[in-house]
Amino acid sequence: MAWNFAAGPARLPDAVLARANAELFQRGADGACAIERPFTGPDFRALLEHARQRLSGLLDLPANYKIIFLAGGAMQQFSLLPMNLCAPGQTAAYANAGYWSVRAMQEASKQARTLEFVPPSSGVWDIPADCAYCHITPNETVDGSAYPFIPDTGAIPLAADCTSSFLTAPLAVEKFGFIYASAQKNIGPAGLTVAIIRDDLLERCPADLPAPFSYRRQAEGNSCVNTPPMFAIQMAAMVFDWIAEQGGLSAMAEAGQRKAAIVYGAIDRSDGFYQAPVPLLNRSPVNIRFHLVAPEQTEIFVTEAAAAGLHHLRGHAHFGGIRASLYNAMPEAGAMALASFMTDFARRYG
Numbered sequence: 001m002a003w004n005f006a007a008g009p010a011r012l013p014d015a016v017l018a019r020a021n022a023e024l025f026q027r028g029a030d031g032a033c034a035i036e037r038p039f040t041g042p043d044f045r046a047l048l049e050h051a052r053q054r055l056s057g058l059l060d061l062p063a064n065y066k067i068i069f070l071a072g073g074a075m076q077q078f079s080l081l082p083m084n085l086c087a088p089g090q091t092a093a094y095a096n097a098g099y100w101s102v103r104a105m106q107e108a109s110k111q112a113r114t115l116e117f118v119p120p121s122s123g124v125w126d127i128p129a130d131c132a133y134c135h136i137t138p139n140e141t142v143d144g145s146a147y148p149f150i151p152d153t154g155a156i157p158l159a160a161d162c163t164s165s166f167l168t169a170p171l172a173v174e175k176f177g178f179i180y181a182s183a184q185k186n187i188g189p190a191g192l193t194v195a196i197i198r199d200d201l202l203e204r205c206p207a208d209l210p211a212p213f214s215y216r217r218q219a220e221g222n223s224c225v226n227t228p229p230m231f232a233i234q235m236a237a238m239v240f241d242w243i244a245e246q247g248g249l250s251a252m253a254e255a256g257q258r259k260a261a262i263v264y265g266a267i268d269r270s271d272g273f274y275q276a277p278v279p280l281l282n283r284s285p286v287n288i289r290f291h292l293v294a295p296e297q298t299e300i301f302v303t304e305a306a307a308a309g310l311h312h313l314r315g316h317a318h319f320g321g322i323r324a325s326l327y328n329a330m331p332e333a334g335a336m337a338l339a340s341f342m343t344d345f346a347r348r349y350g
């Protein structure tokens with residue numbers, strides 16, 4: 001058995017891959033398969049509506065929010081968010097919790113004024129009243145850290161890059177003004193970003209923005225201002241169906257907590273052979289980062305793990321070490337295989 005622990009593009013559910021094989025690539029009477037049909041036609045429109053309704057159901061989406069399916073990745077949103085929601089000269093607040101929140105702020109700084117701050121540990125944040133929004137990255141994929149709470153930013157809309165945590169647990173959408181997540185962790189293949197925006201914020205999008213980049217135009221145009229990433233959306237719809245079949249987001253969260261406990265348990269029981277640098281309260285349930293106490297053994301660990309069927313465990317270049325990503329599609333058996341390899345490796349090299 002081989003397991004893919006990559007941080008993204010990441011493993012998709014086996015059942016979704018099988019369904020895609022059966023449904024997406026067979027030509028119909030019109031000579032076209034699902035991903036070849038016009039995006040303006042009834043088949044794709046029905047699929048888009050199904051995806052939207054399924055996702056709304058999973059998220060228990062309040063009526064005053066729109067889901068939009070955008071081409072490209074989360075990094076595009078680093079720029080599009082200030083372009084859409086900041087008035088000229090306005091400032092946006094950025095909580096610096098790690099690698100991706102800094103990258104988000106750096107890109108936003110090219111479009112608007114930004115105010116960087118270290119996230120306070122309490123739940124109520126005092127953001128200056130003239131800020132357009134406050135941006136957070138609830139799960140830092142590279143650092144392996146997560147917020148233990150959603151901050152209350154009062155009247156300032158909260159904007160969140162949920163790329164690595166989206167659909168891993170129930171989400172209180174009503175606490176946010178804008179949520180975005182690129183697909184390749186928990187939604188489907190790369191090329192798609194799902195965005196959720198509160199209706200009143202759509203009013204802010206400047207009329208002179210290029211049409212495909214305007215959240216308002218995309219919301220009004222049913223995410224079809226231009227050809228949307230049809231393949232990724234069709235796959236996403238199947239992933240949404242799969243999540244619903246598994247019992248929805250609470251079931252994802254419960255399974256995720258069990259998998260994370262298995263791997264963190266192997267770290268914590270290793271008598272310091274493995275070290276998790278993130279404080280307990282902030283440990284990410286999906287991106288588990290750790291180091292070997294003897295860093296020269298890291299390469300041996302990665303090589304032996306791959307030989308044992310445990311792949312893509314090398315940490316992000318920014319930190320080195322090891323990172324195991326346990327998104328929704330990783331079965332508990334994968335986490336158990338990793339934990340037992342870790343325990344055995346520590347016994348042999350410790």
Ligand SMILES: Cc1ncc(COP(=O)(O)O)c(C=O)c1O
Pocket residue numbers: 007008072073074075076100137139140141142161162163164182183
């Ligand atoms: C939290 C977070 N934000 C942004 C990105 C960048 O996403 P993309 O490559 O889709 O632009 C990533 C990628 O791993 C991420 O984990």
